Amino acid sequence: MLRYQQGEVRAFEVLLNRHRKPVFNFILRFVQSRELAEDLLQESFLRVIKSAGNYQRQAKFTTWLYTIARNLCVDQSRRAKHRKAQSLDAPMSTSEGSGSLLDVVANNDLPSDRIAVSKEINEKLQAALATLSEEQREVFLMREFLDMPFKQISEVVNVPENTVKSRMRYALQKLRMELEEFADLSKALP
């Protein structure tokens, strides 16, 4: 980021390649819409570009980046609060044509049986995440899929660390209940 501040565009490309996938998946699992996730991803990095001149090395870049992404997701969630929840099976309004979220989310690198289980898990995961509160969801996603320490999460969401841990525990308890039936299935897979 400091190199990009000096006008080195190549440095931003490195940052983009490093963080775009985890940020995209975080946004995707939060808003549960690919198109919206891409828009928010673009908006997040655009804000990084515009604020590059004012960036100071006071905090980690990831903290700063995920704070931007998380705030965008929260804003979007509040705007869509009164909207009808989008069905995972419903066709998405993407330029790539029709297709459900499950088709997009599935990882094609896994074996076929695993792919099938993975799809189902993702389906259920999305549904389970939707039952969580925004605070619990964001904490769970950051910890579980972005591997952010609880201390860093507390900086992003601006709450005490103990509060973050409490939210995480409640999110795990809820997801455990929602996904309990798939736990044995996952254990059976090689």
Place this chain on the structure above:
Amino acid sequence: MSNRPDTGDADEDKKTSDLLALLYPDEGAEVDASAYEGDEELAGFRDLRAMLADASDEEPSAAVSNKLLALAAQHAPKPKTEPRGVFAWLGNLMMPLVAHPGLAAAAALVLVAGVAGTLYIKGDVQIAEPTASSRGQSPEGEAAPAEIAPDPESSAPATATLAEEVADESENDAEGVVEQSPADGRERSRSADSAADKSKSKKRDENRKAKPAVVGGSSGYGYQDSKSAEAEEESEAPARSGARSDSLKVKDIDTRDLNAPSNNPSAGDFSAPPPPKAEPSPRKSTSTNSTPTAPSQDADDDAKAEAKESKAQQATRLHEQARIAAKNKDCTRVLALGQQIRKLDGAYYDRKFLSDEALKSCRASANKKGL
């Protein structure tokens, strides 16, 4: 399980922290795993995580990445050009000193100490100490008082005073006399001079009793001493040229003492501190700084300068005496002194004596009388 608000329960918080620390070892928290062995909640969490590990991540479309790169190139910040040059380099060098108060204070202290030390070494700054050199800024003739000056305890003029008091009042202080043995020797040589010197020294002693003894060649006080002594002397002797000769004699002795080389240190001990000379030391210093000349030529130059200076000083002294006489309404003496001044230094007479308002009354009366 419903979403419980954060109750702040310490035990519950501790269990939460422990469970999450065991679930996520990268947190770095140290937890006793044996305490939670067989914990159902912990086991359930671990199963959930294992299941979520199969959840796949998705890649964003390439169009988004391309668009972001284009925007990044478009809005790339301009590189900050650091100022170059000596001043910029100096500023970068001094910035840590200025930023840190401790370093700034240390740098200031070093600077002040360095400047003070440099000035001290160069000699521009002198510590105010009464040294022999500062007191003995006198010509060679005053070497004797200068020699005595560093020893305030012996206090040669005072010593001479004491010796003469003893001699006059017949109150012999054996120790003092013994101690003054070198002074006695000098006193003997001193006593070999004319009787006027003794009377002069007597008067000088009386003056010194009234005033504190001045060690060394305090020429100002000595000047006053000699001046008062000569005033007394002049009052005793009639106003004639002989008096002038006597005064001149006294002065000659003084000057002789002063002019004499330092091989006659004894002569100067009992003489009053000679009147101020016209900066013989600087002249000497300049002579030392300049091209070295023959010693005889230097002595001649010194003698001539001292002769000129003594005449001017004598004229001034007589002028002062005339003023005192005028104050005492002794116009006869005023006129006599005027004649002496005129013969001594005509220019001074015309310039100073005739224009002195204090003597105007006596001169006027003299004109009336046709003198």
